[in-house]
Amino acid sequence: MNNKFSINKLVTRCLGSLLLLGVLFGMNSCKDEVDTSNMFTATEQSIFEYIDSVPEYSSMAYIFRQVKLGEKTDASPLSSVLAAYGNYTCFLPNDSAVAEYVKTLHKDTTDVHYLSYDEMKQIAYSCIIDNGTSTAYTYSNFQTDGSLPLSNLADRQLTVKRDTTDKGIYINGTSKLTSWNIKTSNGYIHTVNAVISPSTSSVSELVAEAGNMRVMAYLLELTGWYTTIDNTDYDHEYEETDHEEYETQVISSQPNTKFAIPQRRYLGYTLFSETDDVYARALGITIPDGELSDDTKKEILAALKVKAESVYGTAEEGNYKAATNAINRYVAYHLLPGRFAYNDLVRHYNEYGYSWGSDAVNPQLQNFSVDVWDYYCTAGQDRYLLKTLQVPSGEHEIYLNRKSEYNDERDGDYQEVRNVVPGLLISADNGEYDNNASNGMYFPISTGDKLLMYDWDVKNRVLNDRLRIDLVAMLPELISNNLRGKKYKGTYNYEVFPVGFFDNIIDESEETNVTYLINTGSAGWRDYQGDEFLFAGLFDFTLKLPPVPVDGTYEIRMGTSNNPNRGMAQIYFGEYNNMKPTGLPVDLRVGATQEFRNSISWVADADATDENDIIQNDKNIRNQGWMKAPYYITVCNGKGDSPLRDDISGYSTPCMRKIIGTADMKAGVQYYLRFKTCLNDPTSEFFVDYFEIVPKSIYNGVDPEDIW
Structure with missing residues (x-):
């Protein structure tokens, strides 16, 4: 692993601590309103100084002195790192908790000195989160079930669970907070009653270990997906290349900005799985306790085969490892390529009525305004679309393939007025069983009697809609590396990716710089979900599109936010060997004056004389190949x-949607968009944010398409 980032940052922090020590103490005062019986007041000590000064934390003090940050021989011990300037979150176990953990590794002792270096490193790296330039996590960040946004030093996201029985808050499933918000000069300490120890098992292994997931474990093994998941962790070839920590001079509008280069290319899978009792209800069979017998497996398979073949067909019947086999397709539709934390299944940022709170980089997850959703391609050769949706009410449940109708009039508020397809409720955790694997996560479907299927309802009702898809949702590698809407390593706002980093961005020219930018609080940003891509340089690249659910005519659009720094591209569309120009080149530089608005007949709704005038103006804009941005x-x-x-x-330029074109598209056929610069200008920056794939029944249906 390349550790340039860690060591360089450490040097900077050590120097910074010498220069700024006198003014840093007392800054960033804690404002959380919590139970004061468990809350500590601020201390002028650093995290390590505090740990070293309290006798009951002597084991962790010893471990931090032994373990180094990075693999280089001259790397600094964590005791030094945690004594320097920074923003760290520390989940701190006491000596008794460490002793109990040592006993699980070495049956005959509880002595911390018997731990190997790798065992100590696992303990140390797992309990520390480097928050970079952001504030360390406090008690207020632990009020929502899911995962903490930033990874720990071991590059693992830690889960948070609020127990409804003992009212406790558990980190990583088993470590209960015993006190919190111990404020130090370089972060916050929260004490826990057990060592933080994320599982080293794969997703498929954790499913096999869960007593309520026996059917899915059997199906994963039967179809070969168990091995596929088990062998997917990170890109070993990418690891062999030495990557600089960052680049500058990446885009002309920000020549001195540091664009971080990911040091690893994590891969993995996310599984949605029905529990055994759901299978029993859905299949109408009895599933006895204990290990599944051969007779029970045959009964399960026979009942599931009937349902699966009615949806996925009878190709390769009996060959369960074949990609077109119905059971294989059934299992593949339960899998997303990529490591998704529960909180990353949808993205809250700038949807209508939502306030992100005090921190733009860590949007609050407790008060929502409207339904928020995303669409993802599932695993397997078919890449069938799956919709995730979070509701704003109740416990903010997340559903798969839910469809509702909304108050989507011009003066509406986009609240749900009628549910059309209920969808399947998923849980953030699996109770007593760990669902946070080394290469992804799994989320149980534990209620009802419906199975997750790509059936008629999904294709013709859920997905017969305006499919608005952020580019991030098409790139599982970005989510697997925990970059969605987050600062890289808690510090860098922007990233640049080497050619070939994304499987769904192909045929990149060597001159193409793929950059990803997140908003950190600027009110001038106008990006869907608060992020954007800029394809800089003499770019030429091809984007692999999500599949359409049914045959039909579709309109393809892309969100735009023009400014003089943007580029101009010729866009091509079609199957891989038959892509054709979609029209004239798209110039995103235009619009610095009233001229662009006049050229597309743009008039603000507020300046229109009446409702009919607004509708006519929308038609005029469409005739020019554009649409106003969504009200949502x-x-x-x-x-x-x-x-x-x-x-x-x-x-002075309106945000718009550019209509790329319309096309007859078939389900099961892979389509692409190619973007090739029309400028001999290495400083151009072509903006890409989101796309819309819209069936004719929506854009040219009986009722006009809504403005949302």
């Missing part, structure tokens, strides 16, 4: 109160 998306001011539809805050 708002300016990134953290308030959710300024819809992009009429916004002209950026360079």
Whole structure:
């Protein structure tokens, strides 16, 4: 592993601590309103100084002195790192908790000195999160079930669970917070009653270990997906290449900005799995306790085969490892390529009515305004679409393949008025069984009697909709590396990716710089979900599109936010060997004056004389190949109160949707978009944010398409 980032950052922090020590103490005062019986007041000690000063934490003090940050021989011990300037979150077990953990590894002793270096490293790296330039996590960040946004030093996201029985908060499933918000000069300490120790098992191994997932474990083994998942962790070839920590001069508008280069390329899978009792109800059979017998397996397979073949066909019947076999397709539709934490299944940022709170980089996850959803391609050769949706009410449940109707009039609020397809409820955890694997996670479907299928309802009702898909949702590698909407290593706002980093961005020219940018609080940003891609340089690349659910005519659009720094591209569409130009090149540089608005007949709704005038204006804009931005998306001011539809805050240019074109598309056929620069200008920056794939029944249906 390349550790340039860690060591360089350490040097910077050590120097910074010498220069700024006198003014840092007392900053960032804690404002959380919590039970004061478990809350400590601020201390002027660093994290390590505090740990070293309290006798009951002597075991962790010893471990931090032994373990180094990185693999180099001259790497600094964590005792030094945690004594320097920074923002760290520490989940601290006492000596008794460490002793109990030692006993699980070495039956005859509880002495911390018997631990190997790798065992100590696992303990040390697992309990520390480097928050970089952001504030370390406090008790207020532990109020929602799911995962903490930033990974720990072992590059693992830690889960948070609020226990409804003992009212406790558990980190990583088994480590209960016993006190919190011990404020130090370089972060916060939260004490726990057990060592943080994320599982080293794969997703398939954890499913096999779970007593309520016996059917799925059997199906994974039967179809060969068990081995596929088990062997997927990270890109070993990418590891063999030495990558610099960052690059500058990546885009012309920000020549001195540091764009981080990911040091690893993590891969993995996320599984949605029905529990055994759901299978029993759905298949109408009895599944006895204990290990599944051969007779029970035959009964399960026979009942499931009937259901699966009615949806996926009878190709390769009996050959369960074949990609077109119905059972194989059934299992593949339960898998997403990529490591998704529960909180990353949807992205809250600038949807209508939502306020992100005090920190733009860590949006609050407790108060929501409207339904939020994403679409993802599942595993297997078919890549069938799966929809995830989180509701704003109750416990903010997340559903798979849920469809509702909304108050989507011009003066509406986009609240649900009728549920059409209930969808399948998923859980953030699996109770007593660990679901946070070394190469992904799994989420139980534990209620009802329905199985997750790509059936008629999904294809013709759930997905017969305007499919608005952020580019991030098409790139599982970005989510697997925990970069979605987050600062890289807690520090860098922007990243640049080597050619070939993304499987769904292909045929990149060597001159193509693929960059990813997140908003850190600027009210001037107007990006869906608060992030964007800029394809810089003499770019030429091809994007692999998600599949359409049914045969039909579709309109393809892309969100735009023009400014003079943007580029111009010829866009091509079609099957891989038959891509054709979609029309004239798209110039995203235009719009710095009123000229662009005039050229597309753009008039703000507020300036229209009446409803009919607004409708006519929308038609005029469509005739020019454009549409106003959705009302659902708002300016990134953290308030959710300024819809992009009429916004002209950026360079006096309205945010728009460019209609790339319409095409007859078939389910099961792979389509692509190619973007090739039309400028001999290495400083151009072509903006890509989100796409819409819209069936004719929506864009040219009986009822006009809504503005949302």
